[in-house]
Amino acid sequence: MNNKRGTLSFASSGKNSRQTQVFINLVDNDGVPNFLDAQGFVPFARVVDNEKNWAVLDKLNKEYGIQESISGGMVGSVNQAKASFYGEEYLDALFPKLNSGILQIDMKLQTAILAMFASTFSRTSAFTSPLSIRRGIHSSVSYLAAEGGRKSSAVADKDLITKTEKGAQKKKQTKLDTNPPKGTRDFYPEDMRQRTWLFSQWRDVAKTYGFSEYDAPVLESESLYTRKAGEEVTEQLYNFVDKGDRAVALRPEMTPSLARMVMAKKGGLNLPLKWFSIPQCWRYERMTRGRRREHFQWNMDVWGVDGVEAEAELLSAMVDFFERVGLTAQDVGIKVNSRMVIGEVLTELGIPEEKFAATCVLVDKLEKVPIDAIQDDLAELGLDRSVVEKLTEVLTNKSIESIASVLGPESEAVKELSKLMSLCKAYGIDEWILFDASVVRGLAYYTGIVFEAFDRKGELRAIAGGGRYDKLLETFGGDPTPAAGFGFGDAVIIELLKERDVLPSFSSADIDSVVFAMKPELYDDAIAIATKLRKAGQSVDVVLEKKKTKWVFKHADRIQSKYVIIVAPDEFANGEVSVKDLSCGEQTSIKIEELNEWVEKTSS
Numbered sequence: 001m002n003n004k005r006g007t008l009s010f011a012s013s014g015k016n017s018r019q020t021q022v023f024i025n026l027v028d029n030d031g032v033p034n035f036l037d038a039q040g041f042v043p044f045a046r047v048v049d050n051e052k053n054w055a056v057l058d059k060l061n062k063e064y065g066i067q068e069s070i071s072g073g074m075v076g077s078v079n080q081a082k083a084s085f086y087g088e089e090y091l092d093a094l095f096p097k098l099n100s101g102i103l104q105i106d107m108k109l110q111t112a113i114l115a116m117f118a119s120t121f122s123r124t125s126a127f128t129s130p131l132s133i134r135r136g137i138h139s140s141v142s143y144l145a146a147e148g149g150r151k152s153s154a155v156a157d158k159d160l161i162t163k164t165e166k167g168a169q170k171k172k173q174t175k176l177d178t179n180p181p182k183g184t185r186d187f188y189p190e191d192m193r194q195r196t197w198l199f200s201q202w203r204d205v206a207k208t209y210g211f212s213e214y215d216a217p218v219l220e221s222e223s224l225y226t227r228k229a230g231e232e233v234t235e236q237l238y239n240f241v242d243k244g245d246r247a248v249a250l251r252p253e254m255t256p257s258l259a260r261m262v263m264a265k266k267g268g269l270n271l272p273l274k275w276f277s278i279p280q281c282w283r284y285e286r287m288t289r290g291r292r293r294e295h296f297q298w299n300m301d302v303w304g305v306d307g308v309e310a311e312a313e314l315l316s317a318m319v320d321f322f323e324r325v326g327l328t329a330q331d332v333g334i335k336v337n338s339r340m341v342i343g344e345v346l347t348e349l350g351i352p353e354e355k356f357a358a359t360c361v362l363v364d365k366l367e368k369v370p371i372d373a374i375q376d377d378l379a380e381l382g383l384d385r386s387v388v389e390k391l392t393e394v395l396t397n398k399s400i401e402s403i404a405s406v407l408g409p410e411s412e413a414v415k416e417l418s419k420l421m422s423l424c425k426a427y428g429i430d431e432w433i434l435f436d437a438s439v440v441r442g443l444a445y446y447t448g449i450v451f452e453a454f455d456r457k458g459e460l461r462a463i464a465g466g467g468r469y470d471k472l473l474e475t476f477g478g479d480p481t482p483a484a485g486f487g488f489g490d491a492v493i494i495e496l497l498k499e500r501d502v503l504p505s506f507s508s509a510d511i512d513s514v515v516f517a518m519k520p521e522l523y524d525d526a527i528a529i530a531t532k533l534r535k536a537g538q539s540v541d542v543v544l545e546k547k548k549t550k551w552v553f554k555h556a557d558r559i560q561s562k563y564v565i566i567v568a569p570d571e572f573a574n575g576e577v578s579v580k581d582l583s584c585g586e587q588t589s590i591k592i593e594e595l596n597e598w599v600e601k602t603s604s
Contacts (some may be wrong), residue, residue, distance in 0.1 A: 039185055075470025183284075193506035195296070198490055202298040205321045207278040209313065211300055216257035218282075222247040224256045227475045236283040238293075250282035254299045255445075255469065255485060262303060263478040271481075291461060292491050298464075301485030308416055310484040311449045311468065312423035318464060318486065319429040320451060325493075326502035332463065335436035336420065336451040340413035341403060342440055345394050348407065349387050359383075360440045363395055371396075395437045403437055420449060420464070440597050445469045449484070460496055464488035484497025508560035512603075513540040516552045518568045526567040529577060529592065533565075536599040557580060562602075 028503035108497045121320075180186050187195060204212070222239050251257060254277055263270060277299045284293055300317055302310040315334060322332050342363060362377050373393055378388045394406055400421070404414045417435065424433045440450050450467035459521055466486025473481045497503035513533060517526035530540045541561065543552055549566075564579040571589055579598070580587040590598050 024051045028156065043303070073447065077135050102375075139296055150236055179369060183287055185292065185294070189509065190506050193334070193509070194494070194503075195490070197506065198494065199296075199506065201321060202276075202278060202330075202488070205317055206300055208320070209274070209300075209317045211274045211276040214261070214277050215259075216251075216254070216261060216277075218251055218280060219248055220251050220257060220260075222249040224260060225249055225252060227256075236285045238282045238284055251279065252281055252283045253487060254281065254297065255301070255472065255487075258299075258301055259472050259476060259478075259483075260486075262481070263473055267479075269303075272310075273301070273303040275303075276300045288461065289349060289459075289495060294489040298488040298490075300485060302425040303481060304482045305484070306470070306482035306547050308420040308423065310451055310482075311420060312427060314466065314484060314486055315424060315433065315451065316427040316429055318488070319432050320429075321488075322432075322453075325497060327496070327500065329431040330455060331496070331500055332453055333434055334451055334453045335434055335439045335457050336417070336449065337435065337437055337439040338413045338416055338449050339440060339446050340416060340448060341407070341437055342395065344407050344411055344413050345391065345403075345437075349391055351383060351387065355381055357382070359391075363391075363438060363440050397437050398435060400435050403435075416449065422451075445472045445475070448472050452487075453485070455496055455499075459499065459500075460492055463496060479509065510539060511541050511556075511559050511561040513563040513565050514541045514543065514552065514559075515565045516543045516547070516562045516567065518549070518566060522567045522569065522572060525572060528593070529565065529567060532595055533599060536596045537603065538599055553580075 039415050057452065072514075162278065185191070206213070218303060222237065225237060226234050237249045237252060239247065242248050257279075258275065262273070278296055280294060280298065281297050282294050300314055302313065315336075319332065322328075337361070342360060343356065346359060346360045347353075358381055359378065362374055362381075365374060375385075375388045375392055378391065379385055383391075394403070397403055400417050403417075404411065407414055421430070421433065421435070424430045439450055440446070446467045448468035449468045450465070452465040453463040455463060455504065464486055466484070468482070468484040470480065470482045472483065473479065494503065515530040515533070526542060530542045533540045541559065545553070547555075553564060562582060564580045564582065566580070568578060571578055575592050576589045577592060577595075578587055579590050
């Protein structure tokens with residue numbers, strides 16, 4: 001046993017307490033445990049020697065202060081020991097003491113204890129505590145085998161599964177919940193066709209603007225998001241500790257991953273970069289219409305350009321997409337502002353710099369929360385009521401001229417915004433763009449221009465958003481690098497396209513022909529014809545089973561195929577097939593050798 005090591009950390013039982021209770025169930029050798037006993041404890045294994053049961057309880061009591069509570073006698077009963085541990089306990093110390101010369105413990109019993117620990121804590125620790133508590137939780141238990149390598153002590157006893165098989169069979173079978181986890185989606189074929197269409201629109205726009213596609217892992221280090229993403233994103237993380245004792249998270253956004261990738265090249269990339277991606281992102285947030293806990297997001301980013309020319313290019317790409325899918329400037333608007341505006345306003349009003357970030361978070365909620373509630377929250381930050389009123393008055397302005405009257409004509413923020421508006425006019429997108437001083441975006445890493453696309457009818461949340469984040473790379477220890485980009489979610493835009501009745505139908509699988517052999521002996525020939533059509537460029541559905549002609553035509557109509565090609569004995573003997581055009585009902589015979597020409601003619 002000296003070569004075996006293992007560590008275990010326990011979840012906290014309360015927000016302000018480090019106490020954790022562990023229930024150890026020792027089962028008599030004449031009974032096989034169920035997965036839960038009558039009192040709801042988690043049993044772990046069948047032990048071969050009752051005498052050792054008592055010895056272990058006694059030893060644990062003496063060495064670790066564990067209180068025993070025996071229900072019934074040793075025969076046919078479950079012996080329960082309730083243990084309280086504080087902080088982290090290391091099993092390195094547990095095994096040598098239990099395996100001392102005084103008391104030899106059965107190897108299977110040791111394995112069973114470890115198995116109980118592992119099963120108990122893997123069930124109770126995940127996503128049950130706030131982020132700050134969960135960071136310290138580890139549920140893996142393992143030991144080093146004599147021949148080297150690491151083994152899971154939860155499965156080290158190969159007999160453990162067979163010992164509990166009968167008990168598992170006794171468990172009440174629960175009906176499978178066929179719904180996906182809350183906030184996630186299934187993509188049936190029709191949904192996938194819709195998703196593929198949307199992604200192709202995004203890709204076409206990005207490539208038109210000279211952007212290159214990239215990707216990154218959906219699973220990232222948790223620290224990537226806790227450095228500079230802002231409190232809201234941090235609280236919404238899907239995060240956990242993996243089996244290698246690493247704190248990881250499902251990505252809530254793509255920009256930090258992009259920053260990590262750029263930094264990994266250590267200056268080896270040629271700037272400027274124009275990259276795009278369509279990642280799946282995860283946030284544990286309150287769901288509303290168009291907002292889910294997982295979504296796909298179109299990202300376009302420009303690195304290495306420090307002027308607003310980058311933002312103007314991004315805004316133009318966004319408008320290009322809207323126009324491609326049938327939306328107009330009457331449907332969608334894009335609000336723009338600069339973080340420099342609010343910075344200069346706060347400085348002008350004498351607000352301390354350390355309160356800038358908290359103030360920005362509150363200002364970002366101006367259109368979502370009553371203004372007096374925002375004013376109360378600002379006052380709680382320690383801002384004077386007169387300053388609060390002046391601040392909200394300035395930030396509810398909708399014209400650059402009004403801001404210029406407060407900040408002065410030499411304001412860098414005003415100059416930057418004026419130049420951006422001029423560039424948008426040159427792109428021909430100025431009717432889509434409007435200034436709004438209350439737009440600051442929630443993410444803490446924005447440093448300059450920020451923008452947000454919105455539904456002009458006000459029925460949906462923000463459609464897309466982005467801005468400049470020149471200092472993001474510095475937060476990871478990299479060199480200052482100018483950068484700007486946007487994120488554009490799939491769920492909201494689909495809702496908007498449905499609302500405006502411009503979303504195409506995706507019920508059709510886009511099948512050109514259904515090929516059908518009227519006789520089983522012609523099936524090989526039908527396959528050969530289908531292969532010929534596929535090589536000519538058609539999408540072809542072969543009827544794989546013996547079916548009646550009536551069923552074939554109903555099937556072709558259901559999948560909205562354009563043609564049905566019938567391989568019938570008489571026609572095939574003459575080197576022909578029957579082709580029925582389902583759009584008009586016309587049926588003709590075509591020479592098999594002329595099918596390529598027919599495909600070319602019908603597809604033009």
